[in-house]
Amino acid sequence: MRIKDENKKAAITKAIIGLINEIGFANISMSKIAKATGLSAATLYVYYENKEDMFRKVYMDVKKQMIEECSKDICPQENVQEAVRKLCENLLRYMQDNTDEFLFIEQACNSPMATDEMIEELAQYNQDTIRTFQRGVQEGLLKQTSPALLISFCYYPIQQIFKEWRKEKSMLPEVDFEVVFQMCWDAIKR
Amino acid sequence: MRIKDENKKAAITKAIIGLINEIGFANISMSKIAKATGLSAATLYVYYENKEDMFRKVYMDVKKQMIEECSKDICPQENVQEAVRKLCENLLRYMQDNTDEFLFIEQACNSPMATDEMIEELAQYNQDTIRTFQRGVQEGLLKQTSPALLISFCYYPIQQIFKEWRKEKSMLPEVDFEVVFQMCWDAIKR
Amino acid sequence: MRIKDENKKAAITKAIIGLINEIGFANISMSKIAKATGLSAATLYVYYENKEDMFRKVYMDVKKQMIEECSKDICPQENVQEAVRKLCENLLRYMQDNTDEFLFIEQACNSPMATDEMIEELAQYNQDTIRTFQRGVQEGLLKQTSPALLISFCYYPIQQIFKEWRKEKSMLPEVDFEVVFQMCWDAIKR
Amino acid sequence: MRIKDENKKAAITKAIIGLINEIGFANISMSKIAKATGLSAATLYVYYENKEDMFRKVYMDVKKQMIEECSKDICPQENVQEAVRKLCENLLRYMQDNTDEFLFIEQACNSPMATDEMIEELAQYNQDTIRTFQRGVQEGLLKQTSPALLISFCYYPIQQIFKEWRKEKSMLPEVDFEVVFQMCWDAIKR
DNA sequence: GATGAATGAGCCTTCATTCAT
């Protein structure tokens, strides 16, 4: 029975991500999710307490996986510049390989659905990354400011540029990653 | 014959912005907007064709005003660094003075509600800003890359940092604007 | 001002007839009628008290005109068989020339909109026809039964056959009028 | 898991027939049907896709039953005159015993709700009757014309006379069936 | 006379959720 469960949870997650990007948060409904998964609407309540609980948990799962992917292959003592480069590379790869998930996150994180507790819980998963930037500051490599600010200059421009790339798909190959990373690094380096 | 009342349109806009930040895109409804404005739900349809039309037009109006505010007081021949600094300052001021509007925009622009035509139309309002960055590139002051990428490093980190500042309100005074602008400039300067 | 009025009333009548055949009684609305006529919905209330009043009056007008058309060119002392033949011919011609009006009448007369008073009032317009059939009975030409029954065998089969002809349009030329009239006459003749 | 309740479908049918005769096609609504059946409006959508689907299916069911009743007790080889007499008798009896159903049919069949496909499907149920008239033509008993035309002279005058009888209820006993049938037979016999 | 603005009431339909199986 366990295996079946996890398949269904994964199917629900996939359906939500797909539907939200297709029709938007405002137009999604339990019955549409049910139809997209092939389950009965009643079955969704076997796995989640209610709609809100469902969305929150799905968001948390997807976001955690994104964080994990972004900090992949970075060891704690790694050279800071190298670590930051990997971070940026990982982020870009994640967005390319999991575009639907990424766009879902972008919608979810800006909605009031995302509570402070959720954000706090997710912050814990980012500790490794924060520590890397703190180390960079201590080593005198990075500007003397908060890690949050430093991270901002690595994540958000790349995310936003990716969104624009998606629309005018031609741009993506034109601007190569090295340029973008150089800008990130110039922004944060001392 | 009564005439259309521009005050009502403004009231509708205000109500939508407030409600979306309070309860989110997913939970907003025509009747809630009606109640918030003191109008009958039917009256909303005097001013907008339907819910989607309403949201789109309100978004366009608000976003246009934001663009206008951000490019305020920047003359075409201005020194590029000074122009970029003003841009960042204007953006920060807009977010502080119009937080609800800004957060509404953040939600709306990530939803499928925002069509390509809308984005294209808004792009026209950004022409002045784009030209400023193009000039910076030509003058050899900025990195030799697309204006979109350069702009990304000025807008999005600041926007994101502002969102974080809002939550832990204490942070806002700690990090002063000069540091942030320096990071933007370092990112884009040659 | 008089001329304008009558034009508008005629336009309203035409619009109602057209719309009811297109979308049905259930889906018609004052605003659709307004749009179809190019008038404002409010203007309709200048000519009619309300929707029900409007429908009733339009129905009465159209039905009266139909009765008039059907009894055209029949003089009181005319040979009875000739009079019945003209009646049938007139009916068929009316249905062909005013198909929309006829179909509108068919829908309206079966709905509860048509009150007993209306039917009674219309009956008065049929007096000439009734008298013709009564004369036929007195002259021993027609069966000794009520005029209503005799008339039924002249009107309704023709109406119904016309409706079927409309669908499979090919049938109309195949069955010639003479056959139909012969059936009517055989049904009612002594 | 609960199972669908055929009683409910029957209750819905009954409610629609009653309401349409009371208030007319134009004024019927899903919530009125719900109230009349004691169901929630939402439950109606368990049994029918939407209002139109509901009306169409109810109409088809009722009309099929009417056709069945009208061709009852007529065997394929029966004497033609006897068969036609039974047909007329059955029709009259159906209208008397199921007046609401009959009046509902009269309203529905004249509305645009009745599509060509529906009419075609119903025509199949009339095959036996058509064959009887065809046989009458072949045997030289009936006029050499289409069955549709022959049938018209049996059904529609009777239907129409029944409607008039209903209003002035006194008339019904005055005109006996034998007279009416004689008129039908005279109309169609060779 | 003519009409756009305005609205309470009602429309059809879908919602999130529960229940019986």
Place this chain on the structure above:
DNA sequence: TATGAATGAAGGCTCATTCAT
């Protein structure tokens, strides 16, 4: 566990009608 049936509440929208101009 899984689900079709069932529903009160709410959804977006249109209705017939009135009013001010």
